[in-house]
Amino acid sequence: MSKAPLAHAVALAAVGVSLSLPNIAHADFIKDSKASLELRNFYMNRDYRQDGSPNPPGVTGKPGEFRSKSEEWAQGFLLRYESGYTDGTVGVGVDALGTLGVKLDSGRGRTGTQLLQVDRETGRAQDSYGDAGVTAKLKASKTILKVGTLAPKLPVLQANDSRLLPQVFQGGQLSSLDIDNLTLDAGQLKRVNYRDSSDYEEMVINGGGRRGIVTTAGLTSDEFNFASGSYKWNDQLTTAYSYGNLDEFYKQHIVNLTHVLPLADKQSLKSDIRYARSTDDGSHSNVDNKAFGAMFTYSLGGHAFGAGYQRMSGDTGFAYVNVTDPFLVNYVQIGDFAAKDEKSWQLRYDYNFAAIGIPGLTFMTRYLNGDDVDRVGGANDGKEWERNMDIGYIVQDGPLKNVGVKWRNATARSNFGNDLDENRLIVSYTVGLW
Known part of the structure; x- marks a missing residue:
């Protein structure tokens, strides 16, 4: 783990690799390079509304005391560098990522938003945290091999970027576009750096909620293998398989x-159908799940009307690497509606105000309802619902051009988990350095 300041660490990593390349190769390597600095100001409030069981999270160092809410405010800095490639049959390049999170407001009884790194002994949010990562890359034709810091976005593993700093992994990934319309990915991940951490750790499964997933106590994994293929048959149809x-x-x-499916001028119907089959890998877990999901969206001008259905079957709920984004149509702001035997549906509405002459302003609202959750001793009486609302605006011109403001609101209720009211306010700005 690097302890260098943000800009210093990334600059040294990038410059160090570039200087090690032959001078003749510097032209394309430097000419095609780019760097940016993203600023994120993030406020989050999660209010625990239930009385009694299940209890909200406890307060570290205060036995028997529970949080009434988690509330924090922080400033994030993300410095990204991407080089070009050297000349030759196999081009060489390097990417670098430096992150820094700074506490603006927190307290021992208000942690738990995962915006900030929390001291394991005191339970207090640290004043700052961050890391620097480097990725070496090789390119031959349209095939690229990357080794180092990665943030995969594949159906079987999608790195989470919903807080102050992103979740990243250490490993290798091979991606190929050499065959027209076919995208291939394969690789292996060894460690994960969570969104509220500066340490790389071995990976574990997400077993929260009423999934019914049981694993060997204390077991972690230093190996996630993946392979994925996506084929675009035409402008309307794409199919994919992932392992x-x-x-x-x-x-x-x-x-x-x-x-x-294009229907008429500024009208279309989008169908997104997903099926996943998950099984255990040896004797250290009991994973057994079939997950089916379908989302249909009708677009009309600036409007989009969506309806979704998701169903879990098998001996457990849906399995995925902890904190990553599961590839589920009903995975939303708080819940994933992926408990054992759960059936859920969703109604969604989006509007892009560019249709009435206000570009940059967008709105979304949705409601989800799930039932038949295996709650206690095989009794399928678990129920939950969630309501989300997002409104965002990106400044289109003037001195604040490209500044983005987003408010995300959510309400979640269930008879087997925490009842939550949540608000997130995010102000972001990305400036290109070169």
């Missing part, structure tokens, strides 16, 4: 079909 294996925990196969 993922968290060693010692589970194996997973996912198939996906996306189709966009």
Whole structure:
């Protein structure tokens, strides 16, 4: 783990690699390089509304005391550098990422937003945290091999970027676009750096909620293997298959079909159908799940009307690497509606105000309802619902051009988990350095 300041660490990493390349190769390596600094100001409030069981999270160092809310405010800095490639049959390049999170407001009884790194002994948020990572890359034709810091976005593993700093992994990934319309990915991940941490750790399975997933106590994994292929048949139809294996925990196969049907001028119907089969990998877990999901979206000008359905079956709920984004149509701001035997549906509405001459302003609202959750001793009486609302605006011109402001609101209720009211306010700005 690097302890260098943000800009210093990234600059040294990038310059160090570039200087090690032959001078003749510097032209394309430097000419095609780019760097940016993203600023994120993030406020989050999660209010625990239930009385009694299940109890909200406890306060570290204060036995028997529970939080009434988690509330924090922080400033994030993300410095990204991407080089070009050297000349030759195999081009060489380097990427670098430096992150820094700074506490603006927190307290021992208000942690838990995952915006800030928390001291394990005192339970207090640290004043700052961050890391620097480097990725070496090789390119031959349209095939690229990356080794180092990665943030995969594949059906079987999608790195989470919903807080102050992003979740990243250490490993290797091979991506190829050499065959027209076919995208191939394969690789292995060894460690994860969570969004509220500066340490790389071995990976574990997400077993929260009423999933019914049981694993060997204390077991972690240093190996996630994956392979994925996506084929674009035409401008309307794309199909994909992905395989993922968290060693010692589970194996997973996912198939996906996306189709966009043009109906008339500024009208279309999008179908997104997903199926996943997950099983245990040895004797250290009991994973056994089938997950089906379908989302249909009708677009009309600036309006979009969506309806979704998701169903879990098998001996457990849906399995995925902890804190990553599961590839589920009903994974939303707080919940994923992926408990054992759960059936859920969603209604969604989006509006882009550019349709009435206000570019940059967007709105979304949705409601989800789930039931038949295996709650206690096989009794399928678990129920939950969630309501979300997002409104965002990106300044289009003037001195504040490209400044983005987003308010995310959510309400979640269930008879087996925490009842939550949540608000997130995010102000972001990205400036290109070169």
